Amino acid sequence: MKATWNGTTIAQSDDTVVVEGNHYFPASSLDQALLRPSDTTSVCPWKGTASYYSLEVDGKLNPDAVWYYPAPKDAAKEITDRVAFWHGVEVSA
Secondary structure, eight states, X not given: OEEEETTEEEEEOSOOEEETTEEEEEGGGBOGGGEEEEEEEEEETTTEEEEEEEEEETTEEEEEXXXXXXXXXXXXXXXXXXXXXXXXXXXXX
């Protein structure tokens, strides 16, 4: 699977976990140079508290386009050390 935004590959891996229709990529597959810190968080009742990164590609910012669970609840342990995407990031095979 490959995640792209603004014509740039953000992450690529043969090892994704699908939860609620979202592919969670290993954090190690992310291009760290494209990530920008974000203070945004959200809460899922069964996964826990999510944190976010923004993406910056060719000077364009995509706020909070990457999310992850730093300490997922037991029901979501399979997404530990994984990230997912939205806000226009395309995930394809």
